[in-house]
Amino acid sequence: MTEQEVIELIDSSLAEEFELDRADMVPEANIYEDLGLDSLDTVDMVIVLEGAFNFKIREEEAIRAIRTLADIHRFVLEKVAEHG
Amino acid sequence: MSLESVVVTGIGIISPLGHGFEPLIRALLAGESGVREIPELENVGGLRSRLAAPVTGIDPKQIPRKIRRSMSQMSVYAYLASQQALTMADYPTDQLSSGRTGVVVGSTLGSTETSEKFFADYFRDYSLERMKSGLFFQLMGHSCAANIAQSLGITGRVMAPSAACATSCQAIGYAYEQIAFGRQDAILCGGADEFHPLTAATFDMMNAASIRYNQQPEEAPRPFDLNRDGIVCGEGSGILLLEKKSLAEARGAEVLAEVIGFATTSDTSSIATPDVEAMLKCMQLALEDAGISATELDYINAHATGTLQGDVAEAEAICRLAGDQVPVSSLKGHLGHTMAASGSIELSASIGMMHCGELVATRNLQQVDGRCGGLFHLQKNLKIQPKIILKNNFAMGGINSTVIIRSTTHD
Numbered sequence: 428m429t430e431q432e433v434i435e436l437i438d439s440s441l442a443e444e445f446e447l448d449r450a451d452m453v454p455e456a457n458i459y460e461d462l463g464l465d466s467l468d469t470v471d472m473v474i475v476l477e478g479a480f481n482f483k484i485r486e487e488e489a490i491r492a493i494r495t496l497a498d499i500h501r502f503v504l505e506k507v508a509e510h511g
Numbered sequence: 512m513s514l515e516s517v518v519v520t521g522i523g524i525i526s527p528l529g530h531g532f533e534p535l536i537r538a539l540l541a542g543e544s545g546v547r548e549i550p551e552l553e554n555v556g557g558l559r560s561r562l563a564a565p566v567t568g569i570d571p572k573q574i575p576r577k578i579r580r581s582m583s584q585m586s587v588y589a590y591l592a593s594q595q596a597l598t599m600a601d602y603p604t605d606q607l608s609s610g611r612t613g614v615v616v617g618s619t620l621g622s623t624e625t626s627e628k629f630f631a632d633y634f635r636d637y638s639l640e641r642m643k644s645g646l647f648f649q650l651m652g653h654s655c656a657a658n659i660a661q662s663l664g665i666t667g668r669v670m671a672p673s674a675a676c677a678t679s680c681q682a683i684g685y686a687y688e689q690i691a692f693g694r695q696d697a698i699l700c701g702g703a704d705e706f707h708p709l710t711a712a713t714f715d716m717m718n719a720a721s722i723r724y725n726q727q728p729e730e731a732p733r734p735f736d737l738n739r740d741g742i743v744c745g746e747g748s749g750i751l752l753l754e755k756k757s758l759a760e761a762r763g764a765e766v767l768a769e770v771i772g773f774a775t776t777s778d779t780s781s782i783a784t785p786d787v788e789a790m791l792k793c794m795q796l797a798l799e800d801a802g803i804s805a806t807e808l809d810y811i812n813a814h815a816t817g818t819l820q821g822d823v824a825e826a827e828a829i830c831r832l833a834g835d836q837v838p839v840s841s842l843k844g845h846l847g848h849t850m851a852a853s854g855s856i857e858l859s860a861s862i863g864m865m866h867c868g869e870l871v872a873t874r875n876l877q878q879v880d881g882r883c884g885g886l887f888h889l890q891k892n893l894k895i896q897p898k899i900i901l902k903n904n905f906a907m908g909g910i911n912s913t914v915i916i917r918s919t920t921h922d
Binding site for chain 1: 576577642644645
């Protein structure tokens with residue numbers, strides 16, 4: 428997958444799960460303050476991303492530092508690169 | 512028993528015959544049926560029933576996602592009905608978080624559909640890694656009550672009585688008692704259920720579901736009729752707002768009816784087969800609670816689901832209570848059996864009859880079964896102004912319940 432394809436899959440998966448307006452999904456958007464997610468949503472976000480990319484990320488410490496959509500993009504791109 | 516008088520000031524309805532109090536009453540007075548053939552039921556092995564009374568025309572997405580994510584279909588129904596009841600009552604929003612407003616709403620089970628979807632996925636590899644955060648909140652036994660309280664910001668007592676078909680009759684009774692006892696000022700009460708093939712199967716395996724009218728859906732069920740052959744399962748929610756009468760009057764609320772009596776008893780003769788004596792006793796206790804005699808009743812809204820045994824037992828119990836002097840009908844022929852919602856939807860309909868001055872006849876009651884005889888069966892709508900109405904609900908598990916209401920608009 429290209430970087431753009433990974434980002435598109437992330438954004439489309441999150442948009443569907445959390446019924447987000449794609450226009451609001453700019454990279455600098457804070458997932459809590461701007462996109463309105465909460466702690467329950469972050470549990471589901473992990474499951475959605477695990478399902479979309481077929482990897483396991485639940486135990487990753489880095490997830491807890493995620494604040495923006497760009498953080499998610501970076502995190503997932505790194506995991507995808509690790510898994511080849 | 513009443514220490515404080517308790518009144519109904521709001522009603523919310525999500526039903527197979529429309530959404531809202533007035534649409535429901537209009538459909539019932541017109542004799543409409545909410546029963547449909549559900550072709551997908553053919554795919555369920557061993558299930559002979561093909562009928563249900565489904566709720567249609569509800570878009571759950573009208574509810575904000577964060578409220579909706581913990582809701583199965585039954586909670587969606589219960590939440591929308593609760594909103595309707597509060598709006599009708601013009602209930603002050605600031606009272607919801609006063610601690611003096613509560614919720615007593617139950618269902619037969621947590622969501623069976625949610626349960627099925629979860630286990631279908633779980634059994635693929637016995638992994639819980641795909642389990643989302645909303646699952647438990649849809650499965651828990653107090654899902655409807657908790658979702659109503661959470662979404663509307665209600666901070667008083669939250670209870671979720673679960674007694675199958677008697678659930679919402681009990682919920683109304685328990686709410687009445689708590690307000691009468693001064694523990695709460697107002698309570699949203701009632702029940703909700705969602706249709707699932709397992710519900711129909713539960714009755715079908717006990718030979719209590721209608722199976723002869725699969726090609727003529729509107730001819731089933733047939734309460735008290737000679738040719739009845741069982742229950743048709745429905746779904747929906749009925750929610751009533753009960754308030755302490757003095758407070759309701761002080762805020763200028765329109766009072767729809769007064770709750771004056773309640774009883775619920777356990778019939779230990781059988782977990783499945785109703786007993787006449789136990790039914791009679793329950794109705795007598797409710798009359799005692801209301802401080803009235805059977806001769807003062809103007810109408811009895813029967814539980815009568817269209818089963819062979821249940822209808823006979825209830826008819827005999829009513830006959831022994833009130834003879835042939837009090838008009839009796841069941842609304843299952845219109846609505847199917849909306850399970851945990853049946854008590855609150857049908858009591859709401861009974862309040863509608865008070866306001867319209869017309870009693871709704873039993874749909875599909877063409878030839879009264881001799882074993883259900885001796886009653887004043889309503890085979891046609893009857894234009895009278897009922898003042899006092901007795902409502903029954905009897906449930907699997909040997910649970911009996913009766914609520915009595917009185918009109919306040921025709922003193």
